[in-house]
Amino acid sequence: MRIAYFIHGRGRGHSSRALTLLPALLGHGWKCQVFAGDMAYEVLCDRPAVKPIRSILPGSSPLLFVRRIAQDVKRLRTYEPDVVISDGDAPCTYAAKLLGVKVISIGHALIFPYCDHPIALPKEGLRKERFKVKVATGLADFKVAVHFTPIRPLSEDTRVARPDIDVAADQLSRDGYVVSYFRDGNGTEIISALLRLGVVVINFGKPISLEGVDNQPSDAEKFREKLKHASGVVGSAGSNLIFEAIAMQKPLLIQYIAGDFEQAANVSYVEYEDLGVGVVAGQLDTSKIEAYAKGLKKKKKGTDVLGVVPALSDVVVELVQTVLHSQGE
Missing domain, CATH: 3.40.50.2000 (Glycogen Phosphorylase B;)
Structure with missing residues (x-):
């Protein structure tokens, strides 16, 4: 199993999740090539098989987005992964689907379009956020919404998970x-x-x-x-x-x-x-x-x-194994 793992580079959350998810993936004997943007690369650059990419930030030119898709197509053709994991990185999802590669999308904002909310949120803001997140993740085969409450997913291709933070x-x-x-x-x-x-x-x-x-x-x-x-x-x-x-x-x-x-x-x-x-x-x-x-x-x-929400690494490992079984491996 070869995994291409793309990590968005704005803020601490994306790279922090990688610090615990990567060991879990590698612990199963799977090969992982990491493509990390900006701040994520700063955190992960001393680890093996980590390459820098340019993250597409809010307000970036659509031309940059298209250029990144083209670059990611080349990256994926070179690496030939069995599955792509995207933590907040949209262009790689489009590139993967162009090549017929399965995608697992991870992110905290995935709760907005893919989960049922027990509290009232501003309707206009929720509508805009749902649209934005669906543009970035709608093509993914599986979605993992990272959150701190046991919120209910709306479909079978969505899971809810917590970060792997366990402290005695x-x-x-x-x-x-x-x-x-x-x-x-x-x-x-x-x-x-x-x-x-x-x-x-x-x-x-x-x-x-x-x-x-x-x-x-x-x-x-x-x-x-x-x-x-x-x-x-x-x-x-x-x-x-x-x-x-x-x-x-x-x-x-x-x-x-x-x-x-x-x-x-x-x-x-x-x-x-x-x-x-x-x-x-x-x-x-x-x-x-x-x-x-x-x-x-x-x-x-x-x-x-x-404690009542499953850990991210357990959920992602299970989804990777699902992809493996679907490919007959």
Whole structure:
């Protein structure tokens, strides 16, 4: 079995999933050629069989998208995979279908068109997000919606999975600081408010130039180690940060940009499950931040919301085996 694994390069989520999914695939004796974009390549470049690609970001020219499809057709003809796994990378899906190769698509945004929602989401935003995600993933043979609640898929070709984040309770503590990660580097206002309340902040990723902030470079392993002993998590309302915080039973204070439907939906689900609170960037809600800071000193019982959702690696391995059986191998 030969697998071509394409990974989108914006944010931490795509590459973080690869850190645990890749070993699971390789552990079955399957060969994997990874094509990683931008930030994902930075994380994975020291591993064997990883090649850089250019990720197609929101607002990119349609010409770039078409060019990437042509490049991916060449890549797939050279590598001749039995299956393509796409984590957030749209062009490879089109290239694979042109060549008749099965595709497994992974992503957190797949919940919007392919799952039933127990909470009300803005209709216009949901319509647009469904259309956008279907354009990117509609040709995939199997869809894996990565989420932190046991949301129900709408069809048999869709699975719901959680990231492979399993941490024993005796490895966790609350040592009086919060860790922060803001994908777009826009956390100054909210971090400033926390500092005024006496909260100790260890920030990863883009530096926040405020006295009292311990800025650390992007490092997935170091981030998770600090997270194990944090009292809370502050940052962008991206799915991966939320997954990690929930897995390690850390209360969330998450920020989203007005008009960012996906992150606003994440906040709605976090608040629905009573896992934390959300604020809008540029519209500082001091009462929410003060309540969050006070809550850090309280010991709240952890939730096992992730425990009822199957792990991503188990789901993807099962789907790869399904492809194998369909090919008579």
